[in-house]
Amino acid sequence: MDALIVIFITGLVGLFVGMMKKPVLTLSITITGLVTAFILTLYARSYESIFSKYNGLSTSPLTDAFSLLVIGLTILIVLGGFNYFKKDKEHTSDYYGLMLFSLCGALIMIAFNNFFMFFLGLEIMSIPIYVLVGIKKSNVLSSEASIKYFFTGSFATGVLLFGIALVYGATGTFDLLTINSMRGIAEPSPMFHIGVLFILAAFLFKVGSVPFHFWSPDVYQGSPDAIMSYMSTVVKVSALCAFVTLFSNVFMDSKHVYLIILEVFIAISFIFGYVSALKQSNLKRMLAYSGISNTGLAMLTILNGDFGSLWFFLLSYTAATICIMTLSQAMDKIDSEDISNWKGIGYKNPIIGVVIIISFLSLSGIPPLTGFFGKFLILSNSFQNHLWLVIIGLISSVIGAFLYLRFIVLSMAKDSNAEKICLSPLHFVIIGLSTIVLLFGWSILLF
Amino acid sequence: MNPAVNNIGSSLDFFVVVAIALFSIGTYGVLTRKNMIVLLMCIELMLNSVNLLLVTFSKYYGANDPQIFVFFIVVVAAAEATVGLSILIMAYRSNKSIDIELFNKLKD
Known part of the structure; x- marks a missing residue:
C-alpha cells in the first residue's frame, strides 16, 4: 500500500x-x-x-x-x-x-x-x-451533469450505508473475514438479506448497470473528455472489483436471495445497452450505453468469483475506451462528439483509421484481438452454470458487433472533405500503447 | 445473536423503527421534492438515520466500532454537503434556479 x-x-x-x-x-x-x-x-x-x-x-x-x-x-x-x-x-x-x-x-x-x-x-x-x-464552470451541460451525478451518487451512498448498518446488525462485525467465517454456521437473519439487497442496489448504481444506469449517459455527455474516460475506466474497474469481492465471497449466505435479481439485471443490461446505443448520435452517449452492456458482461464474473477473467476483460475494454477517447480529444478542430463528424476520418488519416478499426473490432470481440479473449474467458467460465445468460450474452455481442462495425464503416467512408488530423506526440504515444495492448494483450494469458 | 451487553432491552425495536422511518422519509423526499436544497436535506436525513441505527447496534452489541463508523459518516456527510452546495451555487449561476426539473438539457 x-x-x-x-x-x-x-x-x-x-x-x-x-x-x-x-x-x-x-x-x-x-x-x-x-x-x-x-x-x-x-x-x-x-x-x-x-x-x-x-x-x-x-x-x-x-x-x-x-x-x-x-x-x-x-x-x-x-x-x-x-x-x-x-x-x-x-x-x-x-x-x-x-x-x-x-x-x-x-x-x-x-x-x-x-x-x-x-x-x-x-x-x-x-x-x-x-x-x-462540473469543472467546466461556464458550461450549462457540465453543471447539469454534475448536479445529476452528485444527487444520484449521494442517494446511492445513503442506500449503501443503510445496507452496511443492517449487515452489521445481523452479524455484529464490520470485518469481511469474520463475516466470511460465520458463513454456513447459522442461518442468517432476514436483516442480513435485506442489508445485502441494499448494498446490491448501491453497487448496481455505482457500476452503472440496469436498472440504475440512467445517470451514466447524461453524466458522460456533460463531462470533459478526459474526465469521461476516467469515469468509464478507473471508476468502473475499481467498483467492479469491489462488487466481485463482496458478492462472490462474503455475501454467499444470501446467494439464494440476490442470485435471481442479479441474473435478470445482467440479462437486461446485455440487451438494453447495445440496443439503446444503436440510436445515439453522440459518441459519448454511444460509449456510455455500450458500456452498460460491457458492465453486464463483467458482472457475470460475480456469479462464479472469477477475478482473472474479470481483470483481463477490463484490460481490453479500458484499453479500447482510452484509445477512442484519446482520438476524440485529438480532434480539436471539429466537434468529435457528433458521430457524423467522424465520416471519412479514417480514410483521410490512415493511421487513425487503423487505430479505429483495431479498437472497435476489439470491443466487438473479433479474434485475435484482446477483446475476444476477454469475452471468451468470461463466457466460457459461466457456460456450465448459467447457460441462458451466456446465450443472451452472445446475442448481445452480435448487436454490439453491428454497432461497432457501423462506426468503422462510417469512419472509413470515402469523403474528401474530411478533416486532416495531426496527432500530437503525447497522443501518439498513448494511442500506440493502448493499440499494442489491444493487439498483443492476449500474450499475458500464456504466462 | 448473542449480545454481550444488552442494557437497551426491548426498546431496541423502537430505535430501529425510528431509524427506518427516518430513512424512508429521506428517500421519499429525494424522490419527490424539486428544490435542490430540500434534496440535500433529505440526503442528510438518510445518512443520519444510518447513524442512529449504528449507534443502536453499538449499544446492543456492546461494541465501539459502530460509533467510530458514525464519526466517519459525519465527516463524509460534511464533505458531501460542502461539495454539493458549491455545485448547487454553480448550477444556480448557469440556470438562475434551483428547481431540479429545469435541468433537463441532457437527454437522448
Whole structure:
C-alpha cells in the first residue's frame, strides 16, 4: 500500500506547485508520482512494506494486478488530457490533484478488508469526481451533469450505508473475514438479506448497470473528455472489483436471495445497452450505453468469483475506451462528439483509421484481438452454470458487433472533405500503447 | 445473536423503527421534492438515520466500532454537503434556479 501514500503525497505536492501556474511542471510531478506508484506496486511482493501490519487493507497478487491496471490507466488519462487541461492555466493542478485523490479511493476500493475502508474508499473516489464532472464552470451541460451525478451518487451512498448498518446488525462485525467465517454456521437473519439487497442496489448504481444506469449517459455527455474516460475506466474497474469481492465471497449466505435479481439485471443490461446505443448520435452517449452492456458482461464474473477473467476483460475494454477517447480529444478542430463528424476520418488519416478499426473490432470481440479473449474467458467460465445468460450474452455481442462495425464503416467512408488530423506526440504515444495492448494483450494469458 | 451487553432491552425495536422511518422519509423526499436544497436535506436525513441505527447496534452489541463508523459518516456527510452546495451555487449561476426539473438539457 505504499503506492497509495505516494499518490496521495503527489496529489498534495501537485496542488501546491500548481500555485506557480506552470502546467508542464505540474504534469511532470504528477507523472513522476504515478510512475513511482506503478513501480512500487509492480515490485510489491519483493520488499517489506511499512504498512504490512495494517489490517484494513490487504494486498495479494490479485489486488496488485487491479492496482496496476488503474494506476496505468490514470497515467494514460493524465497524459492524454494534458492538451485540454493546460488551456486553463489557473486550474491545471486542480484537475490533477482531484484525479489523484480519486485514484487513492479507487486503490482502497480494490484492497479493502472491512466496511470502514470500503465506505471511505468509495467516498474518497466519488467526491472528487462530483467536482471534476462540473469543472467546466461556464458550461450549462457540465453543471447539469454534475448536479445529476452528485444527487444520484449521494442517494446511492445513503442506500449503501443503510445496507452496511443492517449487515452489521445481523452479524455484529464490520470485518469481511469474520463475516466470511460465520458463513454456513447459522442461518442468517432476514436483516442480513435485506442489508445485502441494499448494498446490491448501491453497487448496481455505482457500476452503472440496469436498472440504475440512467445517470451514466447524461453524466458522460456533460463531462470533459478526459474526465469521461476516467469515469468509464478507473471508476468502473475499481467498483467492479469491489462488487466481485463482496458478492462472490462474503455475501454467499444470501446467494439464494440476490442470485435471481442479479441474473435478470445482467440479462437486461446485455440487451438494453447495445440496443439503446444503436440510436445515439453522440459518441459519448454511444460509449456510455455500450458500456452498460460491457458492465453486464463483467458482472457475470460475480456469479462464479472469477477475478482473472474479470481483470483481463477490463484490460481490453479500458484499453479500447482510452484509445477512442484519446482520438476524440485529438480532434480539436471539429466537434468529435457528433458521430457524423467522424465520416471519412479514417480514410483521410490512415493511421487513425487503423487505430479505429483495431479498437472497435476489439470491443466487438473479433479474434485475435484482446477483446475476444476477454469475452471468451468470461463466457466460457459461466457456460456450465448459467447457460441462458451466456446465450443472451452472445446475442448481445452480435448487436454490439453491428454497432461497432457501423462506426468503422462510417469512419472509413470515402469523403474528401474530411478533416486532416495531426496527432500530437503525447497522443501518439498513448494511442500506440493502448493499440499494442489491444493487439498483443492476449500474450499475458500464456504466462 | 448473542449480545454481550444488552442494557437497551426491548426498546431496541423502537430505535430501529425510528431509524427506518427516518430513512424512508429521506428517500421519499429525494424522490419527490424539486428544490435542490430540500434534496440535500433529505440526503442528510438518510445518512443520519444510518447513524442512529449504528449507534443502536453499538449499544446492543456492546461494541465501539459502530460509533467510530458514525464519526466517519459525519465527516463524509460534511464533505458531501460542502461539495454539493458549491455545485448547487454553480448550477444556480448557469440556470438562475434551483428547481431540479429545469435541468433537463441532457437527454437522448
